[in-house]
Amino acid sequence: MSEQTSPRVPPLPREELTDPAREVCAFWGEPNAWEEGSKTNVINVMAQHPPLGKVYNEWGKHFLMNNSLALRQLELIVLRVAWRVKSAYEWHNHVGYAINCGITLEEIAACQEEPIVFGWAEQDKAVLDSVDELIDLGKISDATWATLSRHYNRQQLMDLTFTIGHYVMTSWALSSFEVGIEHADPIGFDLKHASGKVPGATYKPMETEDWTSTRGY
Numbered sequence: 001m002s003e004q005t006s007p008r009v010p011p012l013p014r015e016e017l018t019d020p021a022r023e024v025c026a027f028w029g030e031p032n033a034w035e036e037g038s039k040t041n042v043i044n045v046m047a048q049h050p051p052l053g054k055v056y057n058e059w060g061k062h063f064l065m066n067n068s069l070a071l072r073q074l075e076l077i078v079l080r081v082a083w084r085v086k087s088a089y090e091w092h093n094h095v096g097y098a099i100n101c102g103i104t105l106e107e108i109a110a111c112q113e114e115p116i117v118f119g120w121a122e123q124d125k126a127v128l129d130s131v132d133e134l135i136d137l138g139k140i141s142d143a144t145w146a147t148l149s150r151h152y153n154r155q156q157l158m159d160l161t162f163t164i165g166h167y168v169m170t171s172w173a174l175s176s177f178e179v180g181i182e183h184a185d186p187i188g189f190d191l192k193h194a195s196g197k198v199p200g201a202t203y204k205p206m207e208t209e210d211w212t213s214t215r216g217y
Contacts, residue, residue: 009177011044012037020050027057028205030212039212041182042089042174063166064204068159069152071101073127077160078167079111080131083189087171089179092187096202096214105198109191123151127160134164183215 012021014037024047026034038044046053067074075098082091098108110118116128126147130140140148140161148157173179185193193199203211 007178007180009045009048011041012047021047024050024053024057039182041179045177045179063163067163068156072103075101075103076124076127077131077163079108080128081164081167081171083112084131084135085168085171087174089174089181090167090171091189092181095187095199097204099199100201105191122147130160131164
């Protein structure tokens with residue numbers, strides 16, 4: 001978020017919640033979200049526009065929760081996207097998800113390399129190259145596609161391409177709307193919390209019964 005004193009599109013105030021807005025807020029199973037709104041800023045922002053918020057939730061759930069890609073590759077994609085488009089919000093949230101699926105802090109830091117030189121396995125490198133090529137060229141190159149095709153079936157290749165686009169789009173929206181990180185101790189691109197703590201694992205919505213507690217809610 002920039003140094004503006006208020007977001008361009010603020011979270012919907014609790015007193016302005018309508019039933020359609022409550023559906024947006026409660027979609028991810030967050031406790032008391034129907035009554036109080038979500039504690040996640042992006043969801044409360046999407047509640048400002050319930051028709052868009054509802055389809056965004058369904059679309060986003062596929063990529064976050066039902067993706068045909070392995071969690072490792074999914075999180076590498078989001079981390080590289082967050083770095084490339086400088087989305088502090090997505091970086092903050094997905095560092096914990098990445099740690100939870102076994103990605104090391106060294107590997108997370110390597111997602112920031114320009115150019116990528118870390119000793120990635122072939123499929124990891126191809127996934128990261130796909131992010132760069134789509135952002136820079138608007139298309140995955142023939143060489144990268146051939147490498148990806150050795151590891152992924154058609155559905156996975158489709159998910160990979162759309163996943164990159166989804167998180168670029170979401171990052172653009174978060175930055176343009178000036179959506180702030182809801183946590184008091186955000187994780188920076190230096191891989192430290194503002195307090196200096198080393199990041200740990202966090203859970204995605206509905207991944208565990210107590211998923212909100214790992215996110216500082």
